[in-house]
Amino acid sequence: MGSTSSSRVLFFAFVFAMSMLLMAEARLLDLGNATRSDLLVRLKLDEESPDCWGSLIQLQSCTGELIMFFLNGETDIGKSCCRAILTISHKCWPDMIDALGFTTEETNVLEGYCDHEDDPSPPSVARTDEVGSSKSLNP
Secondary structure, three states, X not given: OHHHHHHHHHHHXXXXXXXXXXXXXXXXXXXXXXXXXHHHHHOOOOOOOOOHHHHHHHHHHOHHHHHHHHHOOOOOOOHHHHHHHHHHHHHHOOOHHHHOOOOHHHHHHHHHHXXXXXXXXXXXXXXXXXXXXXXXXXX
């Protein structure tokens, strides 16, 4: 009786092991080169794309600055944070900032602030003529 019981256990162990091997066998997924390159482009992993993923990681490290920007009205977002915001929103994934939890309005404020900080042109100066109408001048 002991040998029958141990043979059953051995048989079930063998069947279980074989079924695990068959389930664990990976099959080769054959994606054409066009599909792979399309995926690389969409994920911005090709050589021609800007450093989207690096900018996303940089943006993660700027979270504290961005929250303080909106909570306290501090207007000092660092250049690296602005560079990450502009890279992501203008060159990578335009809707990504919204997807990170910021509202559309907050995203527009961040992009506007960083666009202004990134603009190398001198600030405009308003001049009033004799009649009182103002004209914008660029020095």
